[in-house]
Each structure stands twice: as C-alpha cells, then as structure tokens.
Amino acid sequence: MSTNEFYLLSILAEEMNMRKAAERLFVSQPALSQRLQNIEKQWGTKLFLRTQKGLILTPSGELVIRFANNVLDQEEKVKEQIQTLESKVHGTLKIACASIVGQNWLPKVLKTFVNRYPHAKISLMTGWSSEILKSLYDDEVHIGILRGSADWKGHKLHLFEDTLYLVDKEIQHVEDVLKTDRPFIQFKSDSNYYQEIQDWWHRQFQTTPKRTIVVDQIETCKQMTFNGIGYAILPAITLNESAKDMYKIPLKGDHDQRLKRDTWLLGYESAFELKQVQAFVEVVNDFIANQPHIF
Incomplete structure (x- = not known):
C-alpha cells in the first residue's frame, strides 16, 4: 500500500462517512468506494461496514487503521528529520x-x-x-x-512568572473577605494551583469561605467576577485592560513576598x-x- 492509501483509510476512520471523507479527499463517492474495495481486497477482509448512518469499523479495520496511522506518523517524523537538513525552517x-x-x-x-x-x-x-x-x-x-x-x-x-491577585468590584482589602457575603468564585484545575490557593487561604484566615461557586474554566470564573457576581483569585496573565475597573489585591505569603505562578x-x-x-x-x-x- 502507498501512503496515499493509508491517508485515505485514516480520513475514513476520522469521518466514518463516505460523503464527508470524499469531500476531504477531493474525490467522488463512487471513486472513493472503489478505492476502498481495492484496499480491502489487498487485506483480504472487510475494514468498514456500510450502514444507513455511516461507516462502522470492523475488528480487522481497527487493526489496519492503527497500522496506517503509525505509518503516517513515522512518515511525518522522517520528513521533519529531512527538513532539518535544509536551510529554511519547514515542518x-x-x-x-x-x-x-x-x-x-x-x-x-x-x-x-x-x-x-x-x-x-x-x-x-x-x-x-x-x-x-x-x-x-x-x-x-x-x-x-x-x-x-x-x-x-x-x-x-x-x-x-505572574502574581496572583484577589479580584473584585467591591473588596478593597484582603481582610474584607471575612465581612462580605459575596461568594468566592473558584475554577477547577488539575495542577497544584488549587492547592496553593487553599493553603494560602487557610494561612491567612484559618477558616473557609462563607459561600463558594465552583466553575469549570478560568475564563468563566473571570467573567463572573468582572460582572460583579463575586470575588476570585486570578493570575495576572488574565488581567488586561478589561480589569481596569476592578480592585486587584496581590496575595502575599511568607516574608511579605507576593505569591506567583x-x-x-x-x-x-x-x-x-x-x-x-x-x-x-x-x-x-x-x-x-x-x-x-x-x-
């Protein structure tokens, strides 16, 4: 098989639809169907099952697609290595x-x-x-x-590195979070960022926030804060001209050093x-x- 045929199989597996795959490959559906039949003859087995809703990979098809993608990946790596020998930056x-x-x-x-x-x-x-x-x-x-x-x-x-700030439309001093009933807006993270905030909070206040709202993304957290729903702890990288009307209080740790990421x-x-x-x-x-x- 040629790399063109491997590419055809890879596109079919991504789209699982003859019409969409034919459009991406710039060929007609009958021509694509004929090429697929020839490839399946070479392998001696069905790679895809046709249904009214599209294509379904057979167990044999899964093996062949995995092999095809590996070949395409290796080809890309070889091309990159060849291009390192050239004077211009390619790849x-x-x-x-x-x-x-x-x-x-x-x-x-x-x-x-x-x-x-x-x-x-x-x-x-x-x-x-x-x-x-x-x-x-x-x-x-x-x-x-x-x-x-x-x-x-x-x-x-x-x-x-960028400083961490407590950001809000109303709170002007860190200690004011203990007086407010406004919620603390937090965003989920799989890094140690969340733990750093928790550690700082407990060192600073020895208690938990009165109310919290947890969102899935930092951008959601930022927009809710900028719209006055509550306060949040955000890194400086997220604070641009849109934050000019917000109070931004830098977080400080040991020896009065700013907390940074x-x-x-x-x-x-x-x-x-x-x-x-x-x-x-x-x-x-x-x-x-x-x-x-x-x-």
Missing part, C-alpha cells in the same frame, strides 16, 4: 499549551513566529497540565507549555534538534528579552 511545530497561556500569551509569540518563518506549520492543542505532560510522554508534540512546577528531566525553559516550556532533547523547534525557542527568547516584566 510542523507541535505545541501542547496550558489553556490560560494559549489564550493570553502564546498568540503574541506565534504571530512573530509565523511572520518570521512562513514555511513552517503549527499544530496547537490546549488543555490542563496533566494532558500536556501526557502528550509529551506519548511523543505527540514537540514542546509543552505548562503552569506551576513540573518534574521534568528533559529540556526546560522558564518563560515568565511560573510558566515553563518543556521538551525532549531530540525535539530541540528540529529546526522549527529551535526557531520557536529563538522567537520566545527574543520576546522575553524585549518584554521581561510582562505581568
């Missing part, structure tokens, strides 16, 4: 990034990167820190950008041999050098 830069960084910091860096290296492509996934680490361990991405501390033995670059860039040494990764790190370093005190 796909695969990044896994903490959602909060992907929304507030990364776009500025990527804008410079795509302007400087127009031949490079970008594949970006965002999520929680545990998901980013898993994608690195599974070799699905070249670099990961995550928040907090990470036990990582490969390449590690500190990007920036670190952001790191991680990756395996082998990934940093790729030209597109080297180029991205160069852009990141330039960005940090020109804006050393972002938050």
Whole structure:
C-alpha cells in the first residue's frame, strides 16, 4: 500500500462517512468506494461496514487503521528529520499549551513566529497540565507549555512568572473577605494551583469561605467576577485592560513576598534538534528579552 492509501483509510476512520471523507479527499463517492474495495481486497477482509448512518469499523479495520496511522506518523517524523537538513525552517511545530497561556500569551509569540518563518506549520492543542505532560510522554508534540512546577528531566525553559491577585468590584482589602457575603468564585484545575490557593487561604484566615461557586474554566470564573457576581483569585496573565475597573489585591505569603505562578516550556532533547523547534525557542527568547516584566 502507498501512503496515499493509508491517508485515505485514516480520513475514513476520522469521518466514518463516505460523503464527508470524499469531500476531504477531493474525490467522488463512487471513486472513493472503489478505492476502498481495492484496499480491502489487498487485506483480504472487510475494514468498514456500510450502514444507513455511516461507516462502522470492523475488528480487522481497527487493526489496519492503527497500522496506517503509525505509518503516517513515522512518515511525518522522517520528513521533519529531512527538513532539518535544509536551510529554511519547514515542518510542523507541535505545541501542547496550558489553556490560560494559549489564550493570553502564546498568540503574541506565534504571530512573530509565523511572520518570521512562513514555511513552517503549527499544530496547537490546549488543555490542563496533566494532558500536556501526557502528550509529551506519548511523543505527540514537540514542546509543552505548562503552569506551576513540573518534574521534568528533559529540556526546560522558564518563560515568565505572574502574581496572583484577589479580584473584585467591591473588596478593597484582603481582610474584607471575612465581612462580605459575596461568594468566592473558584475554577477547577488539575495542577497544584488549587492547592496553593487553599493553603494560602487557610494561612491567612484559618477558616473557609462563607459561600463558594465552583466553575469549570478560568475564563468563566473571570467573567463572573468582572460582572460583579463575586470575588476570585486570578493570575495576572488574565488581567488586561478589561480589569481596569476592578480592585486587584496581590496575595502575599511568607516574608511579605507576593505569591506567583511560573510558566515553563518543556521538551525532549531530540525535539530541540528540529529546526522549527529551535526557531520557536529563538522567537520566545527574543520576546522575553524585549518584554521581561510582562505581568
């Protein structure tokens, strides 16, 4: 089988629909159906079952699709290795990034990167820190950008740190949270961020908030706070011009030091041999050098 046939199978498995797959492959449905029949003859078994609702993978089809995707992944890696020998930066830069960084910091860096290296492509996934680490361990991405501390033995670059603030439309002093009946709005997180906030709160007040609202994302938490529903603890990276009408009280820990969150860039040494990764790190370093005190 050729890599084109592997790609055809991969698209079929993603869409599970002949019409949608044919549109993505820029072929007619009859032509796609004929090509699939020829491939199934080569394997000597049915790979897909046709139904009124679409396609269903057979057990044999699952094995072949897994094999096809592995071949395509290996082909991509070989192409990337070949492209490292060229003078221009090509290939796909695969990044896994903490959602909060992907929304507030990364776009500025990527804008410079795509302007400087127009031949490079970008594949970006965002999520929680545990998901980013898993994608690195599974070799699905070249670099990961995550928040907090990470036990990582490969390449590690500190990007920036930002202060944590208690943010509200009414509360002007930290101790006022004990007097208010307004709810404390919290967002879920799989990192140590949530625990850091809990530890700070108990050190500061030796009690729990009177009322709490828990939301699923930091952006939801931010918007509810900005709309006056309650108060929240937010990192400076989320606070831009839209926060100018809010009271922002920096959290302080031992020795009156501000509490801050670190952001790191991680990756395996082998990934940093790729030209597109080297180029991205160069852009990141330039960005940090020109804006050393972002938050």
